[in-house]
Amino acid sequence: MKALVLAGGAGTRLRPLTHTSAKQLVPVANKPILFYGLEQIRDAGITDVGIIVGDTRAEIEAAVGDGTALGITPTYLPQQAPLGLAHALLTAADFLGDDDFVMFLGDNLVEGGIADAVETFRRERPDAQLLLKQVPDPERFGVAELTPSGDIARLVEKPAEPRSDLALVGIYLFTSKILDAARRIEPSARGELEITDAIQRLLDDGARVRSSLLEGWWLDTGKKDELLDANRIVLGSIGRSVAGEVDADSEVVGEVMVEAGASIVRSTVRGPAVIGAGCRIVDSFVGPFTSIGARTCIESSEVDFSVVLEDCLVRGISRLEGSLLGRNVELTRTRRRPAAHRFLLGDHSQVEIEGGS
Incomplete structure (x- = not known):
């Protein structure tokens, strides 16, 4: 079994930090976010890892290197443009071949790892298995609707009126059937090949798509406040x-x-x-x-x-x-007079000044 880790996104919501740094390398508890996922993949017994890279390829490669420190063997897969998760999947088609694989978004943080989900997938071997998490605001995410047996009946991307509170976490287990499905979808309204459309194509073909419910926390680190919250939660277990x-x-x-x-x-x-x-x-x-x-x-x-x-x-x-x-x-702090705030700020910076100062 292989792994495909997506580390090519631009990280626009964390600018200006990500103007000069890959969002997947922003640290939580002084360790790059990307490393948490790579370690969980390794701990699930998967060491052959393809890493999708984009404009920050050099930085990602410098951080991960030959993978020895993380216990993996990485293969770097350049994506020409960020044209959707299914596009990234097709970029990795030669690397994946006919193997089963886990696809993991590189800025994901989940509690407890993925070993149990991987074991379930290996034992039952559905055509796809998606990790889901109950969320209070499902309209922000891709949402899964389930059958009584726990299979996935339908996926809806950011529904205005969600019929479920089960969000797609961004960790997927697939057989190679997903590659054929991804080749048969069209770009969405935003011009991207969506992974939800590829999975829906599997469903339309009669494939079995299972779900795994994530019991622990799942952290989205895309914005400053979310990153600080992730840092708070992870620090709570450092010893x-x-x-x-x-x-x-x-x-x-x-x-x-x-x-x-x-x-x-x-x-x-x-x-x-x-x-x-x-x-x-x-x-x-x-x-x-x-x-x-x-x-x-x-x-x-x-x-x-x-x-x-x-x-x-x-x-x-x-x-x-x-x-x-x-x-x-x-x-x-400076003693220069007249007293004033003096800033040198890049694009997309955010500054809050104490009231009355």
């Missing part, structure tokens, strides 16, 4: 590990990971939180549900419920919360 240095005037409370080479000086870190390798936290407070990337320096500041990537400088900031800082960001 405690202090490999860096913590001086006598500092306090590390609760489930906190302080990676090797990091130093905590006259500061408090209250978990769950992770402090990356080579960081310096000086005269500061780092609060719960915060991830600080490698080599970042936090001085005379308070940071809470935030994700700060590598090589940043945060100095003299009285309170930073609910924030996402990209790589090499400098956020400092």
